[in-house]
Amino acid sequence: MKDKKPMKSVFKAGAITSEFIGNSIYKHQTKTSIGAHNIFLGQVRADDIKGKTVSAIEYTAYEDMANQKFHEVRESAFEKFDLTCMHIYHSLGTVKAGEICLFVFVSSPRRKVVFEALEFIVEAIKADVPVFGKEIFEDESHQWKLNS
Amino acid sequence: MLITIKYFGQIAEVTQKEEEQLEVSKGSVSGLLNTLNTKYSDLKNKDFQIAQNQELVDLDTELTGAEIALLPPFAGG
Incomplete structure (x- = not known):
């Protein structure tokens, strides 16, 4: 049986x-x-940018749209792949360098499916979900993160 | 019509607010954008997409009165 729950917050x-x-x-x-x-775990990287080091990322989101987009990613992953279940969690607020900000967990009877499904899901999250990241430097200045 | 407009991330830094309601005449998204560019002159230097009713739209899309959001580049994960 597929674990298709109604929409719930990912955050x-x-x-x-x-x-x-x-x-x-x-x-x-x-x-x-x-x-x-x-399992995919996104970890906050202590990037070195022009001599300053990122100490944390402060995440915000357009939450209603983001939850809708997470839901669409989830639906299309279940459609494309033979998954038994899938869980996505994303942080909001401050996450320090070295801590985990994204957790994607997919399960299937067979291994090949989960490799493909996980990449599909993570790439879709990065491209389609309105989450914003403020990179805080050790001197408390900041810049806005861009997904590459 | 009265439209709720939401601002996020670096766009909210430009507008100095996260949300407002504006009385807007009927027309396309580009008309609204012109109004906002006049109100917030730094907006034209920023990269963002526009969502209406939580779906991305282009400049030719007609305003429906639903919520508008100005979304800077996504940075999830």
Whole structure:
């Protein structure tokens, strides 16, 4: 059975913890039709920009549209790939360098599907979802992050 | 008609607000953009897309009265 839940918010306040990620994996032990999981973790990079180092990213979003777009990404991934379930979490607010800001988790009976599905989902999130990132430097100045 | 306009990220830095309501005459998105460019002169130096009712639109799209949002480059993930 596919885990198609109604729309819920993808956003979490602050960083996504390794406890949360570990617990998500644990919860799938009861879903024994699954043979392969694949996980993407986006981590805030301490970029060095013109001699200044990024210490954190402060995320904001056009939340209604973003949740709608996350939902569309989810629907099209279920349509394209034989997935048993899929979970997406994205941070809002401040996430320090080295912490996790995006957690995508896909599961399927077979491994090939999860490799393809994960890339599709992450690229779609980066391209289509209105999330904005303010890169905060150690001296508290900032610049706006661009996805490359 | 009265339209709610939302600003995000570096666009909100230019407008100094995250949201406002403006009385706008009927027409296309480009008409509204002209109004905003006059009101906020730094806007023309910024890169952004426009959404109406949470869908991206182009300048020729007719205003419906639904919520408009000015969205700077996406940076999710």
